[in-house]
Amino acid sequence: MxxxxxxxxxxxxxxxxxxxxxxxxGPDTGRSMASDKERLxxxxxxxxxxxxxxxxxxSRHHFEVQxxxxxxxxxxxxxxxxxxxxxxxIERAYLSPGSQIRAGSxxxxxxxxxxxxxxxxxxxxxxxxxxxxSVKMRQVFGLIKRIAPMDVSxxxxxxxxxxxxxxxxxxxxxxGRKKGPMVVLDCGAIPPNLIESELFGHEKGxxxxxxxxxxxxxxxxxxxxxxxxxxxxxxxxxxxxxxxxLENREVRRVGGNDVIEVDVRVIAATHRDLVKEIAAGNFRExxxxxxxxxxxxxxxxxxxxxxxxxxxxxxxxxPEVVDKHGxxxxxxxxxxxxxxxxxxxxxxxxxxxxxxxxxxSEGEEILPSHLPPRVxxxxxxxxxxxxxxxxxxxxxxxxxxNFEREYVTSVLTRCEGNLSRAARESGLHRKSIERLVKKYQxxxxxxxxx
Numbered sequence: 117m118x119x120x121x122x123x124x125x126x127x128x129x130x131x132x133x134x135x136x137x138x139x140x141x142g143p144d145t146g147r148s149m150a151s152d153k154e155r156l157x158x159x160x161x162x163x164x165x166x167x168x169x170x171x172x173x174x175s176r177h178h179f180e181v182q183x184x185x186x187x188x189x190x191x192x193x194x195x196x197x198x199x200x201x202x203x204x205x206i207e208r209a210y211l212s213p214g215s216q217i218r219a220g221s222x223x224x225x226x227x228x229x230x231x232x233x234x235x236x237x238x239x240x241x242x243x244x245x246x247x248x249x250s251v252k253m254r255q256v257f258g259l260i261k262r263i264a265p266m267d268v269s270x271x272x273x274x275x276x277x278x279x280x281x282x283x284x285x286x287x288x289x290x291x292g293r294k295k296g297p298m299v300v301l302d303c304g305a306i307p308p309n310l311i312e313s314e315l316f317g318h319e320k321g322x323x324x325x326x327x328x329x330x331x332x333x334x335x336x337x338x339x340x341x342x343x344x345x346x347x348x349x350x351x352x353x354x355x356x357x358x359x360x361x362l363e364n365r366e367v368r369r370v371g372g373n374d375v376i377e378v379d380v381r382v383i384a385a386t387h388r389d390l391v392k393e394i395a396a397g398n399f400r401e402x403x404x405x406x407x408x409x410x411x412x413x414x415x416x417x418x419x420x421x422x423x424x425x426x427x428x429x430x431x432x433x434x435p436e437v438v439d440k441h442g443x444x445x446x447x448x449x450x451x452x453x454x455x456x457x458x459x460x461x462x463x464x465x466x467x468x469x470x471x472x473x474x475x476x477s478e479g480e481e482i483l484p485s486h487l488p489p490r491v492x493x494x495x496x497x498x499x500x501x502x503x504x505x506x507x508x509x510x511x512x513x514x515x516x517x518n519f520e521r522e523y524v525t526s527v528l529t530r531c532e533g534n535l536s537r538a539a540r541e542s543g544l545h546r547k548s549i550e551r552l553v554k555k556y557q558x559x560x561x562x563x564x565x566x
Contacts, residue, residue, distance in 0.1 A: 130233045130262065130410070131232045132232070132233060134150060134151060134228075134230070135151070136148060137156065137166045138224065138225045139166075139168070139222050139223070139224050140224070142171055142221045144171055149166045151165060153268070154268055154269065155182045157179070157193070158178055158181075158219060159177040159195075164177065171220045171222045172221075173197055174197075174221070178192075179191060179193055179199040180193055181226070182363070184405075185401075185402060185405040188211040188228060189209070192207050200217070202215060213226070214226070214227065235255070238254045240254075241254055241257070241426075244282070244289055246279060246283075247427055248423045248427075249422065250415075256412060256415075260412070263410045265292060267292065268381075269382045269383070269406065270382075271383075271390070271410070272414060273387075273389075274413060274462075275387055276461065280385035281300065281385070283414065284343040288340070291381065293381055296338070297336060298343065299337040301343070304349035305346070313370050314332060315332050315361075316361070316370060317331045317370065318369050319372040322369070335367065335376060335378060338378060339380075340380060341383060342380050342381070348386035348387070348388035352400070359400065359403045361378070362407070365379065382407060390408075391404075417465075424455055425455075427466060428451075428466075443480060446481075447482060447484070450483055450484045453493070454487070467541065468530075473487065475530055501515070520552055521558075524542075524558065528553070535560060
């Protein structure tokens with residue numbers, strides 16, 4: 117099944133590609149199934165999508181139908197008696213409407229089905245911890261509810277800080293895999309030399325430091341969902357390996373020979389325009405096609421400013437916030453400034469500003485003076501404090517180190533030394549925060565707001 121989304125007001129349309137398999141001859145005549153899954157299996161085993169219960173000559177797992185960028189592909193699964201398409205034995209072949217597939221004593225007719233579904237904006241304006249009364253967000257909520265039960269891949273695109281991980285969690289929670297694990301892997305935060313091992317796992321001795329075997333993210337997500345954050349940062353040489361995992365539903369650990377079957381739903385996210393990345397040669401078109409069965413585009417906060425009061429109201433009502441800071445509210449003037457600000461960091465930046473305000477304000481009412489200067493429109497751009505007497509490379513490195521040290525110190529101070537919270541607010545992986553703390557010998561526990 118493939119879904120193509122077009123965002124229009126006031127509804128979103130999703131084009132669904134489905135197919136039907138109907139047994140037209142043999143002992144299971146009349147048995148059929150229709151599905152929007154990316155791949156369908158047929159055979160005698162009860163775990164198949166189309167089960168040939170009475171056919172004694174059908175293999176346990178006889179054949180599979182996959183949806184690809186070129187159409188529906190019929191694949192024989194090493195069956196005992198072979199798979200035949202329109203009278204000819206095949207290993208892999210593309211199907212046409214009305215194609216006749218023979219497996220054992222059964223003849224199955226293939227029929228593609230297409231359906232365009234209009235997804236109305238959700239009425240609730242709240243979903244799995246996310247809030248938004250704007251049409252754009254209610255469109256997103258409606259789309260999530262519609263596609264979550266479908267066991268298909270999803271790409272979530274949007275600027276940094278728009279809430280892509282929250283959307284992925286909502287899809288998982290509303291799916292049939294909610295009882296399974298959800299494993300998150302940030303492709304942009306893991307060192308290049310470790311990303312393959314993190315994805316696919318490794319065996320003992322696979323590389324220096326591999327003192328024992330370790331399952332990768334795909335194995336750990338077995339029966340559940342894997343969320344590949346910042347997919348656009350994945351190295352080009354690893355993209356074919358990821359594509360093979362998606363197509364074959366199996367992984368091979370680094371340094372290993374055994375093939376391990378995996379049953380996972382893949383949700384990916386990126387802040388990059390992958391179509392442009394494909395044109396630039398930075399991302400594989402076939403991998404994009406395989407992943408973007410459904411494409412969800414998240415709006416930046418500046419395009420849904422009316423949601424800002426709702427987001428803040430929800431955050432201020434959190435029991436943890438009330439217990440620690442008491443009841444808080446924004447003055448009309450402060451709220452006006454928040455509504456007028458451009459929010460380049462989107463909801464994540466809004467939450468960081470709220471954290472700053474809660475830390476440094478006293479009393480019940482939050483005033484404009486409590487807001488950071490940039491939000492009040494008082495920020496002044498000045499020259500970068502670099503040493504022009506150094507070589508370019510050295511000056512750049514010194515400037516970057518100063519920025520890293522000051523940024524991490526500021527975030528950790530605001531977060532009272534809590535590394536996990538600092539990672540969430542900065543958008544960095546916790547390991548990256550830990551690496552920077554160690555690099556600059558910071559005393560995280562001793563960093564407290566003044």
